[in-house]
Amino acid sequence: MLIRRTLAEIAPVADKVTSYFYALVFTGHPEVREMFPAAMDVQRDRLLKALLTAAEHIDDPAVLTPYLRRLGAGHRKYGTVSAHYPAVGEALIGALARYADLTWGPETEAAWVRAYTAISQTMIDAAAEDEARAPAWWHAEVVSHDLRTSDIAVLTVRPDQPYPFLAGQYTSLETPWWPRVWRHYSFASAPRADGLLSFHVKAVPAGWVSNALVRHARPGDVLRLGPPAGSMVVDHSTDNGMLCLGGGTGIAPIKALIEDVAEHGERRPVEVFFGARSDHDLYDKDTLLGLQRSHPWLSVRPVIGEGLAGQLPQAVGENGPWSSYDAFISGPPAMVRSGVDALKRIGIPGERIRFDALEELAGVAG
Numbered sequence: 001m002l003i004r005r006t007l008a009e010i011a012p013v014a015d016k017v018t019s020y021f022y023a024l025v026f027t028g029h030p031e032v033r034e035m036f037p038a039a040m041d042v043q044r045d046r047l048l049k050a051l052l053t054a055a056e057h058i059d060d061p062a063v064l065t066p067y068l069r070r071l072g073a074g075h076r077k078y079g080t081v082s083a084h085y086p087a088v089g090e091a092l093i094g095a096l097a098r099y100a101d102l103t104w105g106p107e108t109e110a111a112w113v114r115a116y117t118a119i120s121q122t123m124i125d126a127a128a129e130d131e132a133r134a135p136a137w138w139h140a141e142v143v144s145h146d147l148r149t150s151d152i153a154v155l156t157v158r159p160d161q162p163y164p165f166l167a168g169q170y171t172s173l174e175t176p177w178w179p180r181v182w183r184h185y186s187f188a189s190a191p192r193a194d195g196l197l198s199f200h201v202k203a204v205p206a207g208w209v210s211n212a213l214v215r216h217a218r219p220g221d222v223l224r225l226g227p228p229a230g231s232m233v234v235d236h237s238t239d240n241g242m243l244c245l246g247g248g249t250g251i252a253p254i255k256a257l258i259e260d261v262a263e264h265g266e267r268r269p270v271e272v273f274f275g276a277r278s279d280h281d282l283y284d285k286d287t288l289l290g291l292q293r294s295h296p297w298l299s300v301r302p303v304i305g306e307g308l309a310g311q312l313p314q315a316v317g318e319n320g321p322w323s324s325y326d327a328f329i330s331g332p333p334a335m336v337r338s339g340v341d342a343l344k345r346i347g348i349p350g351e352r353i354r355f356d357a358l359e360e361l362a363g364v365a366g
């Protein structure tokens with residue numbers, strides 16, 4: 001209750017709270033500054049946002065604990081150690097005390113100290129457990145770079161040690177050109193016998209990491225990868241049909257899901273809708289149509305135009321019925337949001353629709 005009151009009070013001045021929070025962290029502990037990227041644009045919102053998200057769910061351990069455990073393990077790649085947590089806690093309390101002056105008092109402060117102690121302990125414990133079974137990060141050498149359109153590249157990398165993951169998951173990735181700037185990319189293939197990993201990357205305006213990967217990366221360059229994350233994976237305990245929507249490079253994890261089903265020798269129907277703004281953007285159409293030729297249970301339908309989700313009720317409605325299907329959706333965040341609504345409207349229950357929890361991505365792996 002006290003926590004919620006503080007959160008409501010600071011919401012309108014979140015920007016100021018964020019600036020002050022980082023100022024406190026960096027002036028109190030200058031050595032921590034070098035763990036953050038030189039330019040703080042995206043990162044700027046992440047740490048505080050993740051903490052506030054966690055505080056908001058402090059009474060809901062079923063949601064909070066898995067979130068914090070992923071957050072704690074995901075922080076190992078930044079070089080975070082348990083000694084850093086008190087510094088962040090002091091800055092959090094300092095920033096809240098300054099900007100939540102209406103609700104702040106000894107009781108509110110005590111509630112925040114309790115919440116932060118619980119949050120940080122869960123993260124520290126998860127990081128320690130993760131340390132026993134996985135490296136903090138993997139180095140991965142680029143082994144091929146295939147420019148499919150003027151702005152989309154397919155990159156294949158070789159990790160320096162085995163990288164276990166599930167088809168449909170994503171990783172966080174750092175390039176040598178933007179140190180400490182991490183971005184998420186889905187694996188474009190199911191795990192392979194040769195251990196190689198591939199990603200589909202589109203150079204978007206102001207997308208520093210994506211531009212570097214498309215325009216500068218060459219075989220021999222070495223990237224860093226964080227741990228795998230994401231729950232958009234195939235449930236092999238059922239043989240439900242799968243309805244998959246992939247928008248733009250969001251088709252990458254869908255391709256991984258198809259390979260996963262094929263490798264399991266399953267004969268469940270897999271129906272893929274591949275959305276793109278124009279024919280030119282259907283950069284992976286040939287691969288998908290090739291898969292369709294080899295697998296009678298697979299059907300791939302390109303949907304061209306603005307608003308894949310807008311056209312879906314019609315495109316999907318002409319086929320179906322879908323009530324016995326599991327759905328998978330991946331692509332631009334706005335497409336995922338409207339796609340989920342469209343899928344619910346055609347009768348697929350929310351619990352059978354899988355997608356990456358976009359709001360949480362900022363905190364999951366950084």
Ligand SMILES: NC(=O)C1=CN([C@@H]2O[C@H](COP(=O)(O)OP(=O)(O)OC[C@H]3O[C@@H](n4cnc5c(N)ncnc54)[C@H](O)[C@@H]3O)[C@@H](O)[C@H]2O)C=CC1
Pocket residue numbers: 170185186202246247248249250251252253274275276277281303305306307308309310329330331332333334335336338356
């Ligand atoms: N696991 C995931 O969810 C993954 C997500 N992505 C994301 O996918 C995006 C791909 O970008 P691009 O290839 O440039 O896609 P894009 O902007 O070319 O759009 C792809 C498709 O989504 C539709 N679309 C776009 N905005 C929409 C909206 N507001 N409402 C409904 N439909 C919409 C387009 O009509 C098109 O069919 C990136 O944001 C990337 O981060 C990429 C890989 C995996």
